[in-house]
Amino acid sequence: MLNILIIGNGQCGNRILDAINREAFGKKSRFAKFYSQQKYKSNVQTIAINTAINDLKEMKFTKAKDRIHIPHLHGVGANRNVGKHVFEDNKANILKQVEERGNFDVAFILTSASGGTGSSFTPLLVKEFKQKFDFPVYALVVLPFREEGTLYLQNAAFCLRDIRESGADGIILADNQFLKQMGGNVESAYNGINDMIARRLLFLMDALDSEMMMVTDLGDFKTVMSGGAGLATIGFYEADSEMPIKNAIRESLSPSGLLFSTNVYEEASRSMVIIKGDRKYLSIDDISSEVEKLSSSVGHVFKGIIVRNEELPQVLTVLTLESASELENLYSIAVDAINYEKQKKDRVNNDKEVDRAFSQIDGMDPSY
């Protein structure tokens, strides 16, 4: 049995964690967190960390003892410098709470790249973990909608670089902008995106800790994640009973299945394909021929099969990337955003107009 730690940092990380816990509780009532047992096969510990107490209160399926509030008035206001200081002041408390939960085989840290708390806490937390513990640490990082503004874009650019430099064993990318095509208002788009991410992570945990017909395990996952440029993404597809399993595998690798925009056949470096469902849907020949096609352009592909009676076929693909053209696009608009913010600041510093306006009443008092 694996011991898995999942930490959700900041609002986005908290919400995805709550979506994971909701699935794990089996979508029971909102009071599930007070009494029920989670349905994980592994020993999974979840911790939500935030400076904003309201974000923690909003969680419905994560136990109160699993929510750590780091007091700092009303959050850190998208300022990563403030966030980093707050983390340093509170890291002893955070690490103590992690250590009290025992030993782990693997940790996942969920965060947005662009806010304040999650984006500043995550790289520093990864660094502390890598210094203190010997389990692999993976960050699942949510990229912003591109129209969310200059501060979020610049945060995303610096946060991703910081996580890479923190010693993380891999970064799994999920892109709000790419996933927005699901439609709906922002609130429901968030919920839809969070559910997509939650389902994939739960499937992954299931696969790492299963008695499979063909086995993939944590060792294989580590090997996949160590390939490429330290970046990865995850695909998923659930087929109906009519769809050939070959097509389901292809769908999981297509834009509608992936969490981040990439041409798998051009950019992927290593992969893990796990197929789950009733034996009647799982033609080994079809699975093998489709996986061979993928490995001819990707390199090594680990393959796992989990037999679950009466279940429709589902496919999960983990892909590490050796290049990511979409990330280059994001960095080029982030550079524009950083320059824009800098110029604006310089303008304000140089601009004496407002001071001139005020100086007109220097030495004067109001007369009534």
Ligand code: GDP
């Ligand atoms: P923090 O609490 O200071 O870490 O900031 P947030 O996590 O709110 O970061 C803001 C970024 O996260 C923006 O790019 C939002 O679009 C994104 N975000 C906030 N909440 C959610 C959510 O529930 N799901 C997803 N997918 N993105 C979110």
